[in-house]
Amino acid sequence: MKKAGFLILIIFFNVSVYSQTRNADTYLLSNVANTFGFGAISVLDPYLSPLQYNGIGLKYDNDNLRFLDTEKLNLSRQSKFTITAAEALNPAFTSLMMLVGANYQYGMYYHFQPISDLKVLAGGSCDVDFAVKYLPRNTNNPVNMDMSTNLNISAMAFYKLKLLKRDVQLQLSLQSPLLGCMFVPQTGASYYELFLLGNLTDAFHFSSLHNKRGFQSRLLLHVPFKRSNWHVGFDFNMLKYSANGAVYKKDDFGLVVGTTFDMISFSGRKNLPPSNFKSITE
Amino acid sequence: MKKILRTHILLFLLFALLLPSCMNEPVMPPNTNEGNFEALWKIIDTRYCYLDYKNINWDSIHDVYKTRLATDTTEFEFFDLLGDMLAELKDGHVNLSSNFDRSRYWNWYTDYPSNFSGSLISSSRYLGKDYRVAGGFMYQKIANDSIGYIYYGSFSDGFSDTNMWYIMNYFIDCKGLIIDVRDNGGGSLESAEALASYFFKNDTVTGYIRHKIGDGHSDFSSPQEIVTKANKKIQWQRPLIVLSNRLSYSATNDFINRIKASPNALVIGDQTGGGGGLPFSSELPNGWSIRFSASPMFDRDMQHTEWGIQPDIIDSLKVADVERGYDTIIEKAIKIINQSN
Numbered sequence: 001m002k003k004a005g006f007l008i009l010i011i012f013f014n015v016s017v018y019s020q021t022r023n024a025d026t027y028l029l030s031n032v033a034n035t036f037g038f039g040a041i042s043v044l045d046p047y048l049s050p051l052q053y054n055g056i057g058l059k060y061d062n063d064n065l066r067f068l069d070t071e072k073l074n075l076s077r078q079s080k081f082t083i084t085a086a087e088a089l090n091p092a093f094t095s096l097m098m099l100v101g102a103n104y105q106y107g108m109y110y111h112f113q114p115i116s117d118l119k120v121l122a123g124g125s126c127d128v129d130f131a132v133k134y135l136p137r138n139t140n141n142p143v144n145m146d147m148s149t150n151l152n153i154s155a156m157a158f159y160k161l162k163l164l165k166r167d168v169q170l171q172l173s174l175q176s177p178l179l180g181c182m183f184v185p186q187t188g189a190s191y192y193e194l195f196l197l198g199n200l201t202d203a204f205h206f207s208s209l210h211n212k213r214g215f216q217s218r219l220l221l222h223v224p225f226k227r228s229n230w231h232v233g234f235d236f237n238m239l240k241y242s243a244n245g246a247v248y249k250k251d252d253f254g255l256v257v258g259t260t261f262d263m264i265s266f267s268g269r270k271n272l273p274p275s276n277f278k279s280i281t282e
Numbered sequence: 283m284k285k286i287l288r289t290h291i292l293l294f295l296l297f298a299l300l301l302p303s304c305m306n307e308p309v310m311p312p313n314t315n316e317g318n319f320e321a322l323w324k325i326i327d328t329r330y331c332y333l334d335y336k337n338i339n340w341d342s343i344h345d346v347y348k349t350r351l352a353t354d355t356t357e358f359e360f361f362d363l364l365g366d367m368l369a370e371l372k373d374g375h376v377n378l379s380s381n382f383d384r385s386r387y388w389n390w391y392t393d394y395p396s397n398f399s400g401s402l403i404s405s406s407r408y409l410g411k412d413y414r415v416a417g418g419f420m421y422q423k424i425a426n427d428s429i430g431y432i433y434y435g436s437f438s439d440g441f442s443d444t445n446m447w448y449i450m451n452y453f454i455d456c457k458g459l460i461i462d463v464r465d466n467g468g469g470s471l472e473s474a475e476a477l478a479s480y481f482f483k484n485d486t487v488t489g490y491i492r493h494k495i496g497d498g499h500s501d502f503s504s505p506q507e508i509v510t511k512a513n514k515k516i517q518w519q520r521p522l523i524v525l526s527n528r529l530s531y532s533a534t535n536d537f538i539n540r541i542k543a544s545p546n547a548l549v550i551g552d553q554t555g556g557g558g559g560l561p562f563s564s565e566l567p568n569g570w571s572i573r574f575s576a577s578p579m580f581d582r583d584m585q586h587t588e589w590g591i592q593p594d595i596i597d598s599l600k601v602a603d604v605e606r607g608y609d610t611i612i613e614k615a616i617k618i619i620n621q622s623n
Contacts, residue, residue, distance in 0.1 A: 051310060
């Protein structure tokens with residue numbers, strides 16, 4: 001019960017209680033993963049077109065995980081930045097839609113270890129999402145923006161196993177939006193009216209499971225090599241939301257590959273490196 | 283513990299996977315002639331903004347054209363059928379575009395006298411050969427250098443405050459200014475507002491706009507004020523005469539609507555062509571693009587501007603004047619400016 005209460009607290013309030021990040025001999029490492037992805041994307045945006053566009057997309061994300069405190073190694077925070085770019089065609093291949101987007105997410109996780117080789121991180125995150133979809137052949141509605149902020153429920157699982165005599169790790173990440181706010185204009189309202197005349201009526205909406213449902217998943221296999229750790233896997237994301245009587249959709253599925261490393265950063269007056277660490281700025 | 287955890291993870295996965303499938307997406311008709319016909323009819327039925335205003339019985343039009351729909355028709359014949367159906371809307375902002383053709387309705391100006399001659403304004407009496415060009419403007423001093431004349435052919439051709447500053451300085455000794463937007467088929471609404479802004483002393487409500495908020499023919503948002511802001515740096519305080527004709531359309535129609543509220547401006551010529559609906563685009567299952575009027579715009583008295591705007595003084599080109607190399611409407615404007623000084 002206590003644990004459940006604590007989980008709810010970190011999911012919904014993201015209370016950040018930072019303590020000294022470094023005591024005498026213990027350092028908190030940040031686990032940084034840089035991941036590139038390539039895959040298929042499918043977009044339905046009734047503001048731009050009633051047809052579903054399908055195409056290919058590229059993705060890059062930088063994921064930074066770190067414990068919050070050297071004394072409590074069961075609570076971590078995540079900072080993740082993602083950029084995407086995609087091109088998609090209508091079913092008749094007569095029109096091209098371009099999409100670029102960025103997302104920043106900050107999350108907190110409570111760590112469980114139900115069995116010796118399995119570690120489960122459960123928690124929540126909040127994210128800010130921004131994307132621009134561009135359909136050049138449209139008049140007065142060639143662009144639609146996705147702007148939203150979400151409070152998500154998130155979970156990660158790490159499972160250690162032996163594969164071809166090598167110690168590898170499987171990672172499964174899952175996330176789903178719970179609450180938030182999103183920008184969805186009326187399908188008949190022009191951006192001229194919205195932003196130049198300032199009529200934003202019915203453009204911003206509260207979102208929850210009643211009108212926004214999504215699912216982000218990533219399955220990774222982490223493989224250590226001689227001097228680097230690489231990961232490879234799949235991304236599978238589904239998002240559907242509705243507002244002003246229209247249903248919007250964005251799904252993508254792709255292969256991802258990247259590297260992972262642990263790092264420590266020193267900056268500021270109070271967070272100086274130990275004397276045996278040498279910096280070129282000294 | 284393991285079992286409980288496994289069950290919870292499976293439940294979460296199932297829940298998350300099923301969630302996105304719970305919202306119903308609209309079903310698009312199939313990519314057949316009938317499917318494309320129905321898709322086009324529905325787009326207009328739910329999103330075109332003038333069905334009630336123009337008193338169009340769109341259901342009846344559906345039935346009439348559906349009977350002409352044959353399964354063995356060629357692509358060109360099918361395109362023409364849809365183009366004919368769209369022509370019932372009598373709207374220059376409605377076009378069906380494919381890779382081989384674009385349907386259009388041009389009667390809003392072809393049914394009327396043009397009241398404009400490009401060769402006349404290019405004569406030495408008006409622009410001549412040594413006119414100046416700044417941004418999208420061609421300008422020249424006319425009537426013995428006493429009046430400034432600007433021809434602006436498209437609101438898609440941009441301009442800046444600096445362009446206008448130079449032009450107004452060039453005309454600093456002139457008694458008045460003529461802006462000729464005849465045969466200007468429109469372009470950017472922002473440019474229309476920007477050009478009008480030089481002729482207002484104060485921010486002024488010059489019109490309203492609404493947009494569709496539902497599928498019903500009269501499901502519109504509340505009117506949103508359109509304010510023409512006075513330019514803070516450049517203001518023309520002397521008489522202004524704007525020339526219009528039936529080919530002054532869309533953004534030009536909007537410019538005329540704004541300028542009619544300017545304290546020093548008069549509009550002379552023919553009624554504008556209209557085009558008061560801000561056009562949007564959509565598409566059919568076969569990939570053809572459809573443009574249609576989506577947001578109706580109104581003048582400051584909440585009257586539609588779709589059928590055009592009456593000038594303050596109606597005038598037309600007279601054959602006798604044209605034969606002498608005179609543009610009747612420009613001459614009228616010169617006369618009015620001279621009389622006002």
